[in-house]
Amino acid sequence: MTLKTLGAKAAAALDQELMSTCAFSIDQLMELAGLAVSQAVYRVHPLSRGARVLVACGPGNNGGDGLVAARHLFYYGYKPTIFYPKRSKNDLYQRLAKQLEDLDVPFVDDFQSAMGSTDHIVDAIFGFSFSGEVREPFPAVIRALEKTRLPVTSVDAPSSWDIESGPPSSGLGSSFMPTTLVSLTAPKPLVKHFKGRHFVGGRFVSPSIAKKYDFEVPPYEGVDQVVEIPSGSGKI
């Protein structure tokens, strides 16, 4: 099985189409995306391996997915901690943060010291709309993710990687390799550089949309919101 990928422009167009002609609200899509991420974390990092999960959230949709995932992880019995240094003023993100605050989930300012007391990290910093430079305060976070031996689950893209060409050839992010990647709706071209456990989530893409954008809906099982893609797939 080879898995077709969706480039950055196509992924942005698909997102727009889901929220216009397909009539989904961003609240719905983000809830299902974050739920998918939480289920992948549950699979790769069962509670028996430690309940502490540090979720690094960026300023955009990827960060929103992380906030939703953290809430579901709380309900599964995990103890999430949130690093969310660039809070969006967008109403949806503020509400997602409030939902966590109501659960007494801590928000921390110092990512590196928080890494010292966690069992798993979720990288929800940058997603498919990332390009160019990693802005402050995230360079230090990426450097920490490069060095850590803790398991890291990246949402849609390992943050700092180029969506098309993968890890930077040198410098910041060039040695960042998360242990798990959760591709949302469809894998992005960067997946061919990824070595680790790979999941696809987004069980809301209609057959006609998948056909239009020329990718396969993977074989989800039961009521699962994610499916693990066997190693060796997803190569171009």
Next chain:
Amino acid sequence: MTLKTLGAKAAAALDQELMSTCAFSIDQLMELAGLAVSQAVYRVHPLSRGARVLVACGPGNNGGDGLVAARHLFYYGYKPTIFYPKRSKNDLYQRLAKQLEDLDVPFVDDFQSAMGSTDHIVDAIFGFSFSGEVREPFPAVIRALEKTRLPVTSVDAPSSWDIESGPPSSGLGSSFMPTTLVSLTAPKPLVKHFKGRHFVGGRFVSPSIAKKYDFEVPPYEGVDQVVEIPSGSGKI
């Protein structure tokens, strides 16, 4: 184990609080409620017993939960059919219906003839805000649900039942007993009259809200969005 229940007024107040101080959007809550219903149907009616599911949707939130459940059931491999005779003009419900139309899920006008070619029925007609009279065109539907031998899963309340006192003592609905009930957030007082498989869904209620409204969050397992309550519980 006895399970505390939530009366109609308290359930309405809880819903309002979730969408105001708790910062949830109705899109989020309905997505999670419908997802819970779909998971309960998957448990009580696995695909091997027949993939055809007829979902009867009322004009309000209960109907919206049914529309969401039908979409998730489609993705699990079921073949849903929708009976939705009183379509709301509300934007959210219109979008939920569009999401099903994009999957070529059929909407039918004749409930009784649709019953002739289904394996399971979801009753998403009336929820906790129901009181008084069953309005047209639903009396004939309730009569059909009273007579059918098909398994029926009711969302939050067997439609036509009084939220506090349960089935009408005589006339329409008095002999309606669904095979499955999915209580959302917490069981309603009517549950003490229900004989069948009982699930609770709504894994988004914070411990502090459950405490404030004086009900227990049931022991969900793994990533499940529903939990089955052993028979004999839920009695006052």
